Amino acid sequence: MLEITSKNNTKIKDAASLKLKKYRQEKGLFLMEGLKNLEMALRFGNVKTIFTSVGLPKIGKQDIEVYQVNEEIIRKLASSENPEGVVFICEFLKPKKDKKDYHKIIYLDHVSDPGNLGTIIRTAVAFNYDAVILSEGSVEIYNEKVLAASKGAIFAIDIFNDDIANYDYPIIVSTLNDKSVPLNNAKKPDNFILVLGNESHGVSKEICEKATDFVKIEMSDNIDSLNVAIAAGILMNFYK
Amino acid sequence: MLEITSKNNTKIKDAASLKLKKYRQEKGLFLMEGLKNLEMALRFGNVKTIFTSVGLPKIGKQDIEVYQVNEEIIRKLASSENPEGVVFICEFLKPKKDKKDYHKIIYLDHVSDPGNLGTIIRTAVAFNYDAVILSEGSVEIYNEKVLAASKGAIFAIDIFNDDIANYDYPIIVSTLNDKSVPLNNAKKPDNFILVLGNESHGVSKEICEKATDFVKIEMSDNIDSLNVAIAAGILMNFYK
Numbered sequence: 001m002l003e004i005t006s007k008n009n010t011k012i013k014d015a016a017s018l019k020l021k022k023y024r025q026e027k028g029l030f031l032m033e034g035l036k037n038l039e040m041a042l043r044f045g046n047v048k049t050i051f052t053s054v055g056l057p058k059i060g061k062q063d064i065e066v067y068q069v070n071e072e073i074i075r076k077l078a079s080s081e082n083p084e085g086v087v088f089i090c091e092f093l094k095p096k097k098d099k100k101d102y103h104k105i106i107y108l109d110h111v112s113d114p115g116n117l118g119t120i121i122r123t124a125v126a127f128n129y130d131a132v133i134l135s136e137g138s139v140e141i142y143n144e145k146v147l148a149a150s151k152g153a154i155f156a157i158d159i160f161n162d163d164i165a166n167y168d169y170p171i172i173v174s175t176l177n178d179k180s181v182p183l184n185n186a187k188k189p190d191n192f193i194l195v196l197g198n199e200s201h202g203v204s205k206e207i208c209e210k211a212t213d214f215v216k217i218e219m220s221d222n223i224d225s226l227n228v229a230i231a232a233g234i235l236m237n238f239y240k
Numbered sequence: 241m242l243e244i245t246s247k248n249n250t251k252i253k254d255a256a257s258l259k260l261k262k263y264r265q266e267k268g269l270f271l272m273e274g275l276k277n278l279e280m281a282l283r284f285g286n287v288k289t290i291f292t293s294v295g296l297p298k299i300g301k302q303d304i305e306v307y308q309v310n311e312e313i314i315r316k317l318a319s320s321e322n323p324e325g326v327v328f329i330c331e332f333l334k335p336k337k338d339k340k341d342y343h344k345i346i347y348l349d350h351v352s353d354p355g356n357l358g359t360i361i362r363t364a365v366a367f368n369y370d371a372v373i374l375s376e377g378s379v380e381i382y383n384e385k386v387l388a389a390s391k392g393a394i395f396a397i398d399i400f401n402d403d404i405a406n407y408d409y410p411i412i413v414s415t416l417n418d419k420s421v422p423l424n425n426a427k428k429p430d431n432f433i434l435v436l437g438n439e440s441h442g443v444s445k446e447i448c449e450k451a452t453d454f455v456k457i458e459m460s461d462n463i464d465s466l467n468v469a470i471a472a473g474i475l476m477n478f479y480k
Binding site: 119128220222223230233237 | 465
């Protein structure tokens with residue numbers, strides 16, 4: 001294993017640049033940390049480089065660069081306050097399934113909070129969804145807070161940006177309108193796209209016009225709405 | 241309305257000290273921001289002081305100090321990156337109901353993430369729970385991230401720290417063990433305490449020994465667990 005001792009080393013500077021969306025998009029690479037995430041990435045993703053200040057699981061792949069570094073470098077590259085001693089670079093994720101094999105899709109229309117997106121990805125994996133698809137204008141998949149909240153789940157599901165018009169499925173929209181059916185009375189199609197909207201503005205008019213079903217989670221008048229990740233969790237547990 | 245122009249004014253320094261848990265606990269006061277939160281606080285809480293750089297809703301109460309301040313002071317007192325121009329001081333919350341009138345309680349055993357706690361409080365209000373009770377060692381209720389995630393819901397429900405031994409209700413524990421019943425087959429008692437545990441360690445052995453029911457949310461093997469706020473949301477939607 002090669003050793004890097006200076007945080008001004010080009011490899012380290014290049015890796016650190018991936019903390020910015022601009023460079024991630026330019027290079028098609030993202031930065032992640034933690035041993036559990038690394039295990040998921042090695043199983044399902046395409047890891048290019050690993051920086052470690054601790055021991056590593058056995059890596060069977062030949063084309064991964066591994067560097068021994070010190071804790072100062074780990075802290076420079078990591079996002080968490082107490083990093084575990086492993087930071088790695090991955091290629092952007094590619095869908096693993098053919099689109100025609102999708103049965104259950106969750107579509108996020110301008111969801112903007114990274115913690116919400118990460119939690120929704122984790123929940124979608126728990127309930128065997130095939131894909132998480134994001135509208136343009138949603139939070140970036142490789143935002144460090146998305147990655148932290150997803151707990152490695154991003155590697156276990158197809159996730160990408162696309163226009164809902166490219167999918168010919170029944171569209172179930174979660175919203176409060178006159179047509180919304182309480183969730184417990186809703187029917188469950190075999191294949192569908194479940195749509196959740198922006199934290200403040202809900203699902204856009206364009207998508208509502210294409211919807212085949214509107215559902216609502218019944219709740220108290222004392223509060224305007226549920227957090228979007230909570231609503232997604234309740235809906236995916238029903239439509240699973 | 242009195243005006244304060246210096247961020248070194250004693251009133252401002254005293255208010256800013258409430259950003260630290262130590263001073264909150266010492267004074268029994270906490271700091272919050274935002275117009276919507278202020279409206280909730282004026283309806284259900286006990287507001288002591290308001291600092292504003294913008295207009296205010298009409299305040300009917302005589303004993304609230306209101307100060308006109310500049311945006312620099314608002315930024316010093318607020319926690320969010322783009323504060324709305326209103327920060328206020330509240331007294332610690334007091335339960336509004338008598339304990340014997342509680343029907344549905346959610347009990348959080350060492351839940352440590354403030355975003356999770358805030359989201360669970362918001363969900364508990366949505367599903368008409370009577371109280372959110374926290375074990376000792378849980379995250380502090382008045383942590384700024386709890387308040388932000390709760391979206392004002394902390395004023396609409398009883399929330400405090402207490403030992404579960406003080407409550408004589410059926411105890412439903414969410415956990416994965418041999419006795420756990422899948423949620424859809426679970427029975428719904430009229431009165432109960434629903435228990436969720438720490439993000440990493442789950443529900444403690446002591447509470448599991450007192451449990452009357454164990455339930456689980458069925459999910460894929462591809463993931464260890466759901467986020468605790470998501471699990472709480474799915475469970476509270478069932479036990480509502």
